[in-house]
Ligand SMILES: Nc1nc2c(ncn2[C@@H]2O[C@H](COP(=O)(O)OP(=O)(O)O)[C@@H](O)[C@H]2O)c(=O)[nH]1
């Protein structure tokens with residue numbers, strides 16, 4: 001048997017799936033978290049049920065990407081049951097979708113989720129009335145506390161009998177294929193393209209009426225401190241100040257954490273490195289391989305462990321808090337006007353700030369953007385300007401070794417952000433339609449935060465560390481073999497154009513493909529602060545790393561990636577040349 | 586009058602949305618339909634977004650939308666546009 005979960009964005013669909021099946025899908029507190037289909041199996045005593053989670057939608061009759069995903073899924077899986085998940089505190093809007101789903105004719109269970117929050121705010125819902133109006137069983141549920149789980153399981157156990165696939169659903173699949181609807185919008189039984197039909201209005205009316213009928217405010221809503229915080233945050237002045245202060249605090253914590261953890265980590269690492277060095281040196285016969293490996297392995301562990309690891313750990317933690325508390329979308333509102341300068345709406349804040357953690361999932365999150373043009377702008381800015389946790393670690397390493405100028409670097413990045421955003425946005429057609437639902441503020445649960453930190457941080461051991469180690473060995477070998485000396489003939493050229501030695505230029509080229517290799521190459525050459533500043537600026541503002549490229553192709557196609565790569569190359573070279581002219585020698 | 590003319594704390598009924606089918610549909614989905622009651626929770630300065638309370642949902646809309654949503658003030662506390 002197959003069940004499909006359908007519901008509005010951010011009502012708790014993924015958490016319901018996790019609760020039911022014990023799986024571990026990502027849960028966050030803002031609309032647009034689950035952009036892909038995930039499925040898991042529920043094992044009941046006598047049978048197994050496949051449960052599929054879908055992207056949140058407000059209406060299945062809108063013609064959009066997410067609706068198409070659901071349509072395809074229904075057609076392919078032919079589920080026996082739809083599990084319609086609602087947010088109990090927001091019945092009126094949620095019921096619209098329930099009435100739409102009812103028309104498909106597939107048997108349905110209505111799960112009134114977040115019942116804990118509804119109760120907390122003094123709201124009561126009349127279950128039998130709701131069941132009568134909807135003509136479907138209703139279960140009160142809390143994915144957070146587990147309330148209603150047993151009841152739902154029992155209901156599923158009973159609901160197993162195979163029902164015939166309804167014929168009424170065919171018109172839903174045909175939706176959008178009837179061109180006449182475009183011209184007689186209001187008369188169509190199902191709205192086509194994106195217009196509203198009289199049926200849409202009827203269902204909205206039903207939803208409003210039903211919500212009024214079944215909801216009862218039991219007591220005057222108690223104001224909890226979190227509601228008060230929400231009020232403060234949603235005021236323009238106090239809100240903006242608070243949000244900016246939080247960003248500042250976040251960066252402060254991040255830098256302090258890296259600074260404080262470096263000492264203890266080095267103290268642990270140094271003796272270990274000595275052991276490794278001796279071990280390798282004794283293991284292999286003397287020669288070039290021996291020299292390379294005995295130097296490269298210990299050396300290759302220092303930067304990842306002392307800088308990149310703490311940076312990734314802290315950034316993952318801060319991002320998890322940001323996502324689960326409901327702060328993230330509030331930044332979109334506060335920064336909406338700033339975003340408009342770049343031709344993107346406020347939603348861009350979400351993928352851009354996710355990019356500080358890791359840019360690969362951030363590219364996926366650009367699906368939140370309302371138009372393709374805006375997606376391209378945001379992916380470009382992400383790829384070229386936004387430093388991910390690993391990049392931040394790298395930058396920190398180079399800056400502290402060569403006393404490069406952090407200020408020049410920050411100003412350069414901001415300038416590039418402005419200029420790039422301005423140029424791309426004026427090349428793109430745009431229409432500003434900013435509509436976004438703000439989630440309620442919530443206290444992040446330890447469990448979810450820990451899960452996210454673990455998930456994001458796993459990349460350090462599986463991806464960052466092995467890659468850095470291997471590359472460090474290769475680069476060491478190239479240096480010992482004198483390969484890099486071949487580039488010395490370019491010295492005149494690179495000095496004149498960018499003011500950096502040929503060695504550093506090679507580093508720039510290498511790191512264009514994998515940013516966090518930068519220090520490995522750079523730290524082995526002698527650079528003045530000026531040279532280091534230019535080199536690290538060129539590196540920080542260049543091409544996206546390989547995983548991001550792969551994701552970009554998946555999301556906006558090969559052509560989009562090529563455009564971004566060209567823009568990246570040009571940006572990096574212009575930055576180098578410009579800094580060489582501007583910075584005093 | 587339009588949404589953009591409403592002050593913080595004022596309530597109104599949505600009358601019409603003059604912004605084409607796509608925007609109309611998006612607003613419909615999120616609960617901003619003709620007949621719905623909305624309250625302006627806050628307005629960001631310099632033509633920034635408006636925060637609205639529609640039913641139990643809090644939504645943010647940009648200036649362009651605020652200019653397109655026609656509203657009727659609710660049995661008001663004596664304000665003339
Ligand atoms: N209090 C409470 N919070 C919930 C409940 N279900 C989900 N949430 C929270 O609602 C937010 C959205 O959950 P998620 O599963 O990502 O929603 P989805 O977008 O519908 O998949 C998360 O912050 C959850 O912790 C619930 O029953 N009670």
Ligand SMILES: [Mg+2]
Pocket residue numbers: 013014015026027033034
């Ligand atoms: Mg989800």
